[in-house]
Amino acid sequence: MSSGDTNSKSQTTNLTDHRDIGQALDLFSFHSVAPGTVFWHGNGMIIWRELEKYLREKLDTLGYQEVSTPIMVKKELFEKSGHWQHYRENMFTLDVDDEIYVLKPMNCPESTLIYSSRVRSYRDLPIRMSEITDKIHRKELSGTLGGLLRVRQMTQDDAHHYVRPDQIGEEVSNLLDLIKEFYSHFNMSLSFNLATKPDNSMGDPNIWSEAEKDLESVLKKAKVKYQIKEKDGAFYGPKVDINATDSQNREWTIATIQLDFQLPERFELEYVAEDGSKKRPVIIHRAIAGSFERFIGVLLEHTEGKLPTWLSPTQAIIMPISEKQTDYAKKVFNNFKKEDIRVQFNNSSETISKRIREAELQKIPYILVVGEKEEDNSNISVRQRSVGDIGAMQTEEILKKIKKEITDRI
Protein backbone atom coordinates (compact mmCIF):
# COMPACT_ATOMS: atom_id res chain seq x y z
CA MET A 1 0.00 0.00 0.00
CA SER A 2 2.54 2.57 1.04
CA SER A 3 5.28 1.86 -1.48
CA GLY A 4 6.54 5.39 -1.01
CA ASP A 5 7.41 4.75 2.59
CA THR A 6 10.27 2.36 1.84
CA ASN A 7 13.40 2.58 -0.23
CA SER A 8 14.37 -1.07 -0.44
CA LYS A 9 13.79 -1.74 -4.15
CA SER A 10 15.42 1.29 -5.73
CA GLN A 11 18.46 -0.71 -6.83
CA THR A 12 16.52 -3.39 -8.72
CA THR A 13 16.96 -3.11 -12.49
CA ASN A 14 14.06 -4.92 -14.15
CA LEU A 15 11.03 -3.61 -12.38
CA THR A 16 7.62 -4.76 -13.51
CA ASP A 17 5.35 -3.41 -10.76
CA HIS A 18 4.51 0.25 -11.33
CA ARG A 19 4.74 0.91 -7.58
CA ASP A 20 8.40 -0.17 -7.55
CA ILE A 21 9.08 1.83 -10.72
CA GLY A 22 7.42 4.89 -9.18
CA GLN A 23 9.65 4.52 -6.15
CA ALA A 24 12.86 3.98 -8.13
CA LEU A 25 12.22 6.90 -10.49
CA ASP A 26 10.85 9.20 -7.77
CA LEU A 27 7.48 9.63 -9.50
CA PHE A 28 4.89 9.35 -6.73
CA SER A 29 4.18 7.97 -3.29
CA PHE A 30 1.29 6.86 -1.13
CA HIS A 31 0.79 7.80 2.49
CA SER A 32 -1.48 6.35 5.12
CA VAL A 33 -3.10 9.75 5.76
CA ALA A 34 -4.82 9.55 2.36
CA PRO A 35 -5.50 5.94 1.34
CA GLY A 36 -6.06 5.42 -2.37
CA THR A 37 -4.88 8.89 -3.24
CA VAL A 38 -1.65 9.68 -5.03
CA PHE A 39 1.05 12.12 -3.96
CA TRP A 40 2.65 13.11 -7.27
CA HIS A 41 6.34 14.04 -7.13
CA GLY A 42 8.03 16.43 -9.55
CA ASN A 43 9.11 13.64 -11.94
CA GLY A 44 5.65 12.10 -11.99
CA MET A 45 4.04 15.43 -12.78
CA ILE A 46 6.33 15.81 -15.80
CA ILE A 47 4.80 12.63 -17.26
CA TRP A 48 1.30 13.84 -16.38
CA ARG A 49 1.83 17.28 -17.89
CA GLU A 50 3.30 15.89 -21.10
CA LEU A 51 0.30 13.60 -21.55
CA GLU A 52 -2.05 16.48 -20.81
CA LYS A 53 -0.20 18.72 -23.27
CA TYR A 54 -0.47 16.12 -26.00
CA LEU A 55 -4.19 15.59 -25.38
CA ARG A 56 -4.85 19.34 -25.31
CA GLU A 57 -2.98 19.88 -28.58
CA LYS A 58 -5.07 17.16 -30.24
CA LEU A 59 -8.40 18.25 -28.77
CA ASP A 60 -7.85 21.90 -29.67
CA THR A 61 -7.43 20.97 -33.31
CA LEU A 62 -10.50 18.73 -33.19
CA GLY A 63 -12.89 21.45 -32.08
CA TYR A 64 -13.30 20.60 -28.41
CA GLN A 65 -14.06 23.20 -25.76
CA GLU A 66 -12.26 22.54 -22.50
CA VAL A 67 -14.54 23.01 -19.50
CA SER A 68 -14.27 22.55 -15.76
CA THR A 69 -17.04 21.95 -13.21
CA PRO A 70 -17.20 21.90 -9.39
CA ILE A 71 -15.91 18.91 -7.44
CA MET A 72 -18.45 19.35 -4.65
CA VAL A 73 -22.14 19.62 -5.56
CA LYS A 74 -25.50 19.13 -3.87
CA LYS A 75 -26.86 15.63 -3.98
CA GLU A 76 -29.96 16.81 -5.86
CA LEU A 77 -27.94 16.88 -9.07
CA PHE A 78 -27.12 13.21 -8.69
CA GLU A 79 -30.70 12.42 -7.72
CA LYS A 80 -31.74 13.93 -11.01
CA SER A 81 -29.14 11.94 -12.93
CA GLY A 82 -30.12 8.73 -11.13
CA HIS A 83 -26.69 8.13 -9.64
CA TRP A 84 -27.89 8.80 -6.10
CA GLN A 85 -30.33 5.89 -6.43
CA HIS A 86 -27.97 3.50 -8.23
CA TYR A 87 -24.43 4.52 -7.38
CA ARG A 88 -24.71 5.99 -3.90
CA GLU A 89 -22.45 3.48 -2.16
CA ASN A 90 -19.57 4.66 -4.38
CA MET A 91 -20.02 8.33 -3.57
CA PHE A 92 -18.40 10.37 -0.81
CA THR A 93 -20.84 12.71 0.90
CA LEU A 94 -20.33 15.81 3.01
CA ASP A 95 -22.58 17.69 5.34
CA VAL A 96 -22.46 21.40 4.46
CA ASP A 97 -24.84 23.97 5.96
CA ASP A 98 -27.20 21.10 6.88
CA GLU A 99 -27.37 19.89 3.31
CA ILE A 100 -25.86 16.80 1.76
CA TYR A 101 -23.24 17.43 -0.87
CA VAL A 102 -21.29 14.83 -2.83
CA LEU A 103 -17.80 14.73 -4.25
CA LYS A 104 -18.63 14.08 -7.90
CA PRO A 105 -17.88 10.51 -8.99
CA MET A 106 -18.14 11.56 -12.65
CA ASN A 107 -18.37 14.75 -14.66
CA CYS A 108 -21.38 14.02 -16.88
CA PRO A 109 -24.34 15.50 -14.95
CA GLU A 110 -22.55 18.80 -14.44
CA SER A 111 -21.48 18.94 -18.07
CA THR A 112 -25.18 18.88 -19.06
CA LEU A 113 -25.71 22.10 -17.08
CA ILE A 114 -23.22 23.85 -19.34
CA TYR A 115 -25.02 22.45 -22.38
CA SER A 116 -28.42 23.65 -21.20
CA SER A 117 -27.19 27.08 -20.17
CA ARG A 118 -27.82 28.29 -23.73
CA VAL A 119 -30.25 27.60 -26.54
CA ARG A 120 -28.60 25.13 -28.91
CA SER A 121 -29.41 24.85 -32.58
CA TYR A 122 -28.99 21.76 -34.80
CA ARG A 123 -26.23 23.76 -36.48
CA ASP A 124 -24.27 24.01 -33.21
CA LEU A 125 -23.96 20.23 -32.89
CA PRO A 126 -21.80 18.33 -32.32
CA ILE A 127 -20.66 20.16 -29.22
CA ARG A 128 -17.61 18.53 -27.68
CA MET A 129 -16.74 19.36 -24.09
CA SER A 130 -13.55 17.95 -22.66
CA GLU A 131 -12.82 17.98 -18.97
CA ILE A 132 -9.30 16.81 -18.28
CA THR A 133 -8.30 18.60 -15.11
CA ASP A 134 -11.12 17.85 -12.66
CA LYS A 135 -10.68 15.38 -9.83
CA ILE A 136 -13.41 12.83 -9.33
CA HIS A 137 -13.85 10.62 -6.26
CA ARG A 138 -15.11 7.08 -5.91
CA LYS A 139 -15.48 5.22 -2.67
CA GLU A 140 -13.45 2.11 -3.48
CA LEU A 141 -13.13 -0.30 -0.55
CA SER A 142 -9.76 0.03 1.15
CA GLY A 143 -8.98 -3.67 0.52
CA THR A 144 -9.30 -3.19 -3.25
CA LEU A 145 -6.97 -0.21 -3.58
CA GLY A 146 -3.82 -0.95 -5.56
CA GLY A 147 -1.24 1.67 -6.42
CA LEU A 148 -2.26 3.77 -9.39
CA LEU A 149 -4.52 1.10 -10.84
CA ARG A 150 -7.33 1.52 -8.33
CA VAL A 151 -7.61 4.80 -6.52
CA ARG A 152 -10.27 6.86 -4.77
CA GLN A 153 -9.36 10.16 -6.39
CA MET A 154 -8.67 10.32 -10.09
CA THR A 155 -8.59 12.59 -13.12
CA GLN A 156 -10.12 11.25 -16.29
CA ASP A 157 -9.35 12.48 -19.76
CA ASP A 158 -13.08 12.82 -20.02
CA ALA A 159 -15.26 14.33 -22.72
CA HIS A 160 -18.92 14.59 -23.56
CA HIS A 161 -20.08 15.02 -27.11
CA TYR A 162 -23.60 16.34 -27.65
CA VAL A 163 -24.72 15.12 -31.05
CA ARG A 164 -27.79 14.71 -33.21
CA PRO A 165 -28.74 11.06 -33.76
CA ASP A 166 -27.66 11.36 -37.42
CA GLN A 167 -24.17 12.42 -36.33
CA ILE A 168 -23.42 9.37 -34.16
CA GLY A 169 -21.65 7.39 -36.89
CA GLU A 170 -19.25 10.10 -37.99
CA GLU A 171 -18.54 11.22 -34.46
CA VAL A 172 -17.66 7.72 -33.30
CA SER A 173 -15.60 7.14 -36.41
CA ASN A 174 -13.51 10.23 -35.60
CA LEU A 175 -13.15 9.03 -32.04
CA LEU A 176 -11.82 5.66 -33.18
CA ASP A 177 -9.19 7.47 -35.26
CA LEU A 178 -8.22 9.57 -32.28
CA ILE A 179 -7.91 6.54 -30.02
CA LYS A 180 -5.87 4.62 -32.59
CA GLU A 181 -3.54 7.57 -33.03
CA PHE A 182 -3.11 8.01 -29.28
CA TYR A 183 -2.15 4.37 -28.71
CA SER A 184 0.21 4.31 -31.69
CA HIS A 185 2.57 6.43 -29.56
CA PHE A 186 2.82 3.65 -27.00
CA ASN A 187 3.20 0.51 -29.06
CA MET A 188 0.09 -1.08 -27.65
CA SER A 189 -2.24 -3.10 -29.84
CA LEU A 190 -5.97 -2.54 -29.54
CA SER A 191 -9.07 -4.68 -29.70
CA PHE A 192 -12.64 -3.45 -29.70
CA ASN A 193 -15.84 -4.71 -28.09
CA LEU A 194 -19.28 -3.55 -29.08
CA ALA A 195 -21.66 -3.98 -26.15
CA THR A 196 -25.32 -4.09 -27.17
CA LYS A 197 -28.74 -3.54 -25.59
CA PRO A 198 -29.18 -5.22 -22.20
CA ASP A 199 -32.52 -6.53 -20.93
CA ASN A 200 -32.94 -3.63 -18.50
CA SER A 201 -32.34 -0.97 -21.16
CA MET A 202 -34.15 2.35 -21.16
CA GLY A 203 -35.15 4.47 -24.11
CA ASP A 204 -36.62 4.01 -27.58
CA PRO A 205 -35.72 0.54 -28.99
CA ASN A 206 -35.56 2.02 -32.51
CA ILE A 207 -32.89 4.53 -31.51
CA TRP A 208 -31.03 1.66 -29.85
CA SER A 209 -31.01 -0.50 -32.92
CA GLU A 210 -30.08 2.39 -35.23
CA ALA A 211 -27.22 3.34 -32.93
CA GLU A 212 -25.97 -0.25 -32.70
CA LYS A 213 -26.01 -0.49 -36.48
CA ASP A 214 -24.10 2.79 -36.74
CA LEU A 215 -21.49 1.61 -34.26
CA GLU A 216 -20.96 -1.69 -36.02
CA SER A 217 -20.59 -0.13 -39.44
CA VAL A 218 -18.10 2.36 -38.03
CA LEU A 219 -16.05 -0.50 -36.55
CA LYS A 220 -16.15 -2.31 -39.89
CA LYS A 221 -15.07 0.79 -41.77
CA ALA A 222 -12.24 1.38 -39.32
CA LYS A 223 -10.93 -2.11 -40.20
CA VAL A 224 -10.31 -3.02 -36.58
CA LYS A 225 -10.63 -6.31 -34.75
CA TYR A 226 -13.90 -6.29 -32.86
CA GLN A 227 -16.26 -8.57 -30.99
CA ILE A 228 -19.90 -8.15 -30.19
CA LYS A 229 -20.78 -8.50 -26.53
CA GLU A 230 -24.48 -9.21 -26.62
CA LYS A 231 -26.57 -7.45 -23.97
CA ASP A 232 -23.46 -6.03 -22.33
CA GLY A 233 -24.23 -2.36 -22.94
CA ALA A 234 -25.12 0.05 -20.16
CA PHE A 235 -28.85 0.49 -19.49
CA TYR A 236 -28.59 3.98 -21.00
CA GLY A 237 -26.97 3.10 -24.33
CA PRO A 238 -24.62 0.83 -26.31
CA LYS A 239 -20.86 1.26 -25.98
CA VAL A 240 -17.54 0.40 -27.54
CA ASP A 241 -14.87 -0.63 -25.02
CA ILE A 242 -11.32 -0.61 -26.24
CA ASN A 243 -8.73 -2.98 -24.81
CA ALA A 244 -5.02 -2.25 -25.04
CA THR A 245 -2.55 -5.13 -24.84
CA ASP A 246 0.70 -4.39 -23.00
CA SER A 247 4.20 -5.84 -23.31
CA GLN A 248 3.35 -8.54 -20.75
CA ASN A 249 0.41 -9.58 -22.90
CA ARG A 250 -2.18 -8.31 -20.47
CA GLU A 251 -5.33 -6.62 -21.70
CA TRP A 252 -6.47 -3.37 -20.15
CA THR A 253 -9.83 -1.77 -20.79
CA ILE A 254 -8.79 1.85 -20.82
CA ALA A 255 -10.59 3.72 -23.56
CA THR A 256 -14.34 3.74 -23.93
CA ILE A 257 -17.02 5.32 -26.12
CA GLN A 258 -20.52 5.20 -24.63
CA LEU A 259 -23.72 6.43 -26.13
CA ASP A 260 -26.28 7.79 -23.70
CA PHE A 261 -29.95 8.31 -24.49
CA GLN A 262 -30.99 8.65 -20.84
CA LEU A 263 -29.10 11.61 -19.45
CA PRO A 264 -30.50 13.96 -22.13
CA GLU A 265 -34.01 12.78 -21.09
CA ARG A 266 -33.41 13.24 -17.39
CA PHE A 267 -31.98 16.72 -17.86
CA GLU A 268 -34.42 17.60 -20.64
CA LEU A 269 -31.66 18.64 -23.01
CA GLU A 270 -32.77 20.09 -26.29
CA TYR A 271 -31.68 21.56 -29.55
CA VAL A 272 -33.76 23.43 -32.06
CA ALA A 273 -34.12 21.30 -35.19
CA GLU A 274 -34.16 22.64 -38.74
CA ASP A 275 -37.98 22.74 -38.73
CA GLY A 276 -38.04 24.72 -35.49
CA SER A 277 -39.11 21.79 -33.30
CA LYS A 278 -37.29 20.83 -30.09
CA LYS A 279 -35.27 17.60 -30.24
CA ARG A 280 -33.14 15.63 -27.78
CA PRO A 281 -29.42 15.32 -28.46
CA VAL A 282 -27.52 12.10 -27.73
CA ILE A 283 -24.56 12.25 -25.37
CA ILE A 284 -21.37 10.36 -26.15
CA HIS A 285 -19.21 9.84 -23.07
CA ARG A 286 -15.68 9.00 -24.00
CA ALA A 287 -12.24 8.57 -22.46
CA ILE A 288 -9.05 7.86 -24.38
CA ALA A 289 -6.39 7.38 -21.72
CA GLY A 290 -9.03 6.58 -19.09
CA SER A 291 -7.71 8.17 -15.94
CA PHE A 292 -4.26 9.74 -15.82
CA GLU A 293 -3.48 7.71 -12.70
CA ARG A 294 -4.35 4.34 -14.14
CA PHE A 295 -2.90 5.09 -17.57
CA ILE A 296 0.46 6.10 -16.10
CA GLY A 297 0.40 2.93 -13.95
CA VAL A 298 -0.25 0.75 -17.00
CA LEU A 299 2.34 2.62 -19.06
CA LEU A 300 5.02 2.18 -16.39
CA GLU A 301 4.43 -1.58 -16.31
CA HIS A 302 4.19 -1.79 -20.11
CA THR A 303 7.54 0.00 -20.55
CA GLU A 304 9.15 -1.24 -17.32
CA GLY A 305 9.86 2.41 -16.63
CA LYS A 306 11.62 2.99 -19.97
CA LEU A 307 9.27 5.75 -21.01
CA PRO A 308 9.48 7.21 -24.50
CA THR A 309 11.78 10.23 -24.66
CA TRP A 310 8.93 12.77 -24.81
CA LEU A 311 7.55 11.46 -21.49
CA SER A 312 10.84 10.81 -19.69
CA PRO A 313 11.35 13.14 -16.71
CA THR A 314 15.04 13.37 -17.69
CA GLN A 315 15.68 13.01 -21.41
CA ALA A 316 19.48 13.16 -21.45
CA ILE A 317 22.37 13.33 -19.02
CA ILE A 318 25.81 14.72 -19.74
CA MET A 319 28.95 13.52 -17.97
CA PRO A 320 32.54 14.65 -18.34
CA ILE A 321 34.92 11.72 -17.75
CA SER A 322 37.31 13.88 -15.78
CA GLU A 323 37.36 17.37 -14.38
CA LYS A 324 39.39 18.57 -17.37
CA GLN A 325 36.35 18.25 -19.66
CA THR A 326 33.96 20.07 -17.34
CA ASP A 327 33.94 23.33 -19.31
CA TYR A 328 33.35 21.61 -22.61
CA ALA A 329 30.65 19.36 -21.11
CA LYS A 330 28.95 22.42 -19.57
CA LYS A 331 28.87 24.03 -22.99
CA VAL A 332 27.14 20.96 -24.42
CA PHE A 333 24.76 20.94 -21.44
CA ASN A 334 23.82 24.57 -22.06
CA ASN A 335 23.12 23.84 -25.71
CA PHE A 336 20.68 21.14 -24.65
CA LYS A 337 19.08 23.46 -22.10
CA LYS A 338 18.60 26.13 -24.75
CA GLU A 339 16.67 23.62 -26.86
CA ASP A 340 14.35 22.81 -23.93
CA ILE A 341 15.63 19.29 -23.48
CA ARG A 342 15.19 18.02 -19.90
CA VAL A 343 18.87 17.43 -19.28
CA GLN A 344 20.99 16.67 -16.22
CA PHE A 345 24.69 17.20 -15.61
CA ASN A 346 26.75 14.78 -13.55
CA ASN A 347 30.39 15.61 -12.87
CA SER A 348 30.52 13.93 -9.46
CA SER A 349 33.74 12.30 -8.32
CA GLU A 350 32.28 8.79 -8.88
CA THR A 351 33.86 6.73 -11.67
CA ILE A 352 32.30 7.15 -15.09
CA SER A 353 31.04 3.55 -15.10
CA LYS A 354 29.30 4.07 -11.77
CA ARG A 355 27.69 7.28 -13.04
CA ILE A 356 26.55 5.53 -16.23
CA ARG A 357 25.09 2.71 -14.14
CA GLU A 358 23.14 5.21 -12.03
CA ALA A 359 21.75 6.91 -15.13
CA GLU A 360 20.73 3.52 -16.52
CA LEU A 361 18.84 2.76 -13.31
CA GLN A 362 17.03 6.06 -13.79
CA LYS A 363 16.06 4.82 -17.30
CA ILE A 364 17.36 8.02 -18.89
CA PRO A 365 17.03 7.65 -22.70
CA TYR A 366 20.36 9.28 -23.63
CA ILE A 367 23.66 9.22 -21.72
CA LEU A 368 26.23 11.57 -23.23
CA VAL A 369 29.84 11.09 -22.22
CA VAL A 370 32.64 13.54 -22.88
CA GLY A 371 36.29 12.58 -22.55
CA GLU A 372 39.52 14.00 -23.90
CA LYS A 373 39.01 12.44 -27.33
CA GLU A 374 35.49 13.86 -27.62
CA GLU A 375 36.64 17.32 -26.61
CA ASP A 376 39.46 17.24 -29.18
CA ASN A 377 36.99 16.19 -31.90
CA SER A 378 34.21 18.51 -30.68
CA ASN A 379 31.74 15.68 -30.34
CA ILE A 380 30.02 13.49 -27.70
CA SER A 381 29.86 9.74 -27.11
CA VAL A 382 26.23 8.67 -27.10
CA ARG A 383 24.67 5.75 -25.26
CA GLN A 384 21.05 5.16 -26.14
CA ARG A 385 18.85 3.30 -23.67
CA SER A 386 18.07 -0.31 -24.72
CA VAL A 387 20.47 0.05 -27.69
CA GLY A 388 23.86 0.79 -26.11
CA ASP A 389 26.77 2.73 -27.50
CA ILE A 390 25.81 4.40 -30.78
CA GLY A 391 29.13 6.15 -31.28
CA ALA A 392 30.34 9.72 -31.31
CA MET A 393 28.08 12.44 -32.65
CA GLN A 394 28.17 16.20 -33.08
CA THR A 395 26.03 18.12 -30.59
CA GLU A 396 23.69 19.33 -33.37
CA GLU A 397 23.29 15.83 -34.71
CA ILE A 398 22.24 14.23 -31.40
CA LEU A 399 20.08 17.23 -30.53
CA LYS A 400 18.25 16.81 -33.82
CA LYS A 401 17.68 13.11 -33.15
CA ILE A 402 16.32 13.71 -29.63
CA LYS A 403 14.15 16.62 -30.71
CA LYS A 404 12.61 14.54 -33.47
CA GLU A 405 11.68 11.81 -30.97
CA ILE A 406 10.08 14.44 -28.78
CA THR A 407 8.18 16.23 -31.54
CA ASP A 408 6.93 13.01 -33.17
CA ARG A 409 6.27 11.49 -29.73
CA ILE A 410 7.82 8.18 -30.71
Ligand SMILES: [Zn+2]
Ligand atom coordinates in the same frame (compact mmCIF):
# COMPACT_ATOMS: atom_id res chain seq x y z
ZN1 LIG B 1 -19.73 10.92 -18.78
